[in-house]
Amino acid sequence: MAPTFTPRVFSGIQPSGGLTLGNYLGAIKRFVAMQDEGGAETLYCMVDLHAITVWQDPATLRRNTRELAAFYIAAGIDPERSILFNQSRVPEHAQLAWIFNCVARMGWMGRMTQWKDKAGKNSENASLGLFAYPALMAADILVYHATHVPVGEDQKQHLELTRDIAIKFNNDFGVEFFPVTEPVIGGPAMRVMSLRDGTKKMSKSDPSDQSRINLSDDADTIAKKIRKAKTDPEPLPESPEGLKDRPEARNLVEIYAGLADTDVASVIAEHGGRNFGEFKPKLADLAVEKLAPMSAKMRELIADPDEIDRILGRGAERAREIATPILEQTYDIVGMIR
Numbered sequence: 001m002a003p004t005f006t007p008r009v010f011s012g013i014q015p016s017g018g019l020t021l022g023n024y025l026g027a028i029k030r031f032v033a034m035q036d037e038g039g040a041e042t043l044y045c046m047v048d049l050h051a052i053t054v055w056q057d058p059a060t061l062r063r064n065t066r067e068l069a070a071f072y073i074a075a076g077i078d079p080e081r082s083i084l085f086n087q088s089r090v091p092e093h094a095q096l097a098w099i100f101n102c103v104a105r106m107g108w109m110g111r112m113t114q115w116k117d118k119a120g121k122n123s124e125n126a127s128l129g130l131f132a133y134p135a136l137m138a139a140d141i142l143v144y145h146a147t148h149v150p151v152g153e154d155q156k157q158h159l160e161l162t163r164d165i166a167i168k169f170n171n172d173f174g175v176e177f178f179p180v181t182e183p184v185i186g187g188p189a190m191r192v193m194s195l196r197d198g199t200k201k202m203s204k205s206d207p208s209d210q211s212r213i214n215l216s217d218d219a220d221t222i223a224k225k226i227r228k229a230k231t232d233p234e235p236l237p238e239s240p241e242g243l244k245d246r247p248e249a250r251n252l253v254e255i256y257a258g259l260a261d262t263d264v265a266s267v268i269a270e271h272g273g274r275n276f277g278e279f280k281p282k283l284a285d286l287a288v289e290k291l292a293p294m295s296a297k298m299r300e301l302i303a304d305p306d307e308i309d310r311i312l313g314r315g316a317e318r319a320r321e322i323a324t325p326i327l328e329q330t331y332d333i334v335g336m337i338r
């Protein structure tokens with residue numbers, strides 16, 4: 001009989017700086033919801049080992065890691081109820097990743113779109129770590145036997161690879177040791193698009209700052225960016241189907257729904273037929289109302305880096321209590337004398 005695994009949620013974000021509304025609505029907001037539901041243990045991580053697959057200035061990396069920790073906490077992750085830590089402090093991730101490097105196949109990695117995008121034409125010059133990135137990600141998840149992983153849609157392929165690694169390991173060694181993890185992708189605004197182009201993801205790497213809302217933006221900047229967001233000349237449709245082929249309109253409605261904790265249908269029921277001249281100020285007010293307290297709290301937390309480091313140290317200790325026995329069993333299955 002297949003073993004049952006304790007429900008456990010894991011997710012991670014790279015501390016590579018520049019947090020946006022996309023990170024909040026597409027990732028952290030759902031992390032908080034899963035913590036608050038209380039049905040599973042929740043582990044949230046700053047994946048610093050992933051960040052260094054491309055060059056990071058050491059001082060900046062340290063700053064970005066603390067800033068991301070502050071963001072998690074300001075957004076509602078409670079370091080008592082969830083386990084919050086940075087990846088490199090739990091060496092079991094890198095240890096299991098090595099084993100997974102030997103399970104995963106070159107062909108699997110070569111098919112990853114993130115690898116192809118990031119390495120580009122110059123793949124000979126990309127780091128070996130960038131190629132092996134998804135095996136480390138699988139280790140992040142499976143070293144806790146995590147059963148559920150909330151991520152944005154762009155990480156779906158990596159999660160499928162995590163499942164492939166778990167299945168191949170279990171088959172190769174004739175065990176049912178690793179769970180086949182479920183991706184948790186969904187909710188409104190799961191993919192927040194650029195404010196300048198509704199077909200492109202909102203991203204910290206977009207050259208135009210007008211394309212995104214940064215968590216560090218002040219109220220005026222947020223309002224201005226929303227007012228200037230690209231739209232079409234039509235008013236909001238009277239039904240959700242009317243958003244079809246209107247990517248910019250859809251994006252603003254989804255952002256509204258995400259921030260208001262509701263769905264697209266309800267936003268349309270309330271605002272359908274309105275012009276953007278009317279809708280945008282409402283969206284701006286809502287965005288400021290939700291984001292301003294969060295950035296204020298973040299600034300307060302960042303002012304005390306020692307406290308952040310202490311929280312992360314404690315999180316790492318708790319994480320290791322789960323990871324150590326699972327890694328030990330893995331070594332045993334593989335045939336390592338311990």
Ligand code: AMP
Nearest residue numbers: 013022023026027151152190191192202
């Ligand atoms: P990144 O900052 O791109 O490394 O992403 C960190 C997390 O935020 C991942 O779970 C992403 O899927 C999520 N994320 C980033 N940008 C967006 C976006 N525009 N819409 C939805 N989710 C996003």
Ligand code: TRP
Nearest residue numbers: 010011012013014047050137140
């Ligand atoms: N690859 C993810 C991203 O870029 C970050 C990540 C690393 C992650 N390890 C993870 C996400 C484990 C979920 C689970 O967003």
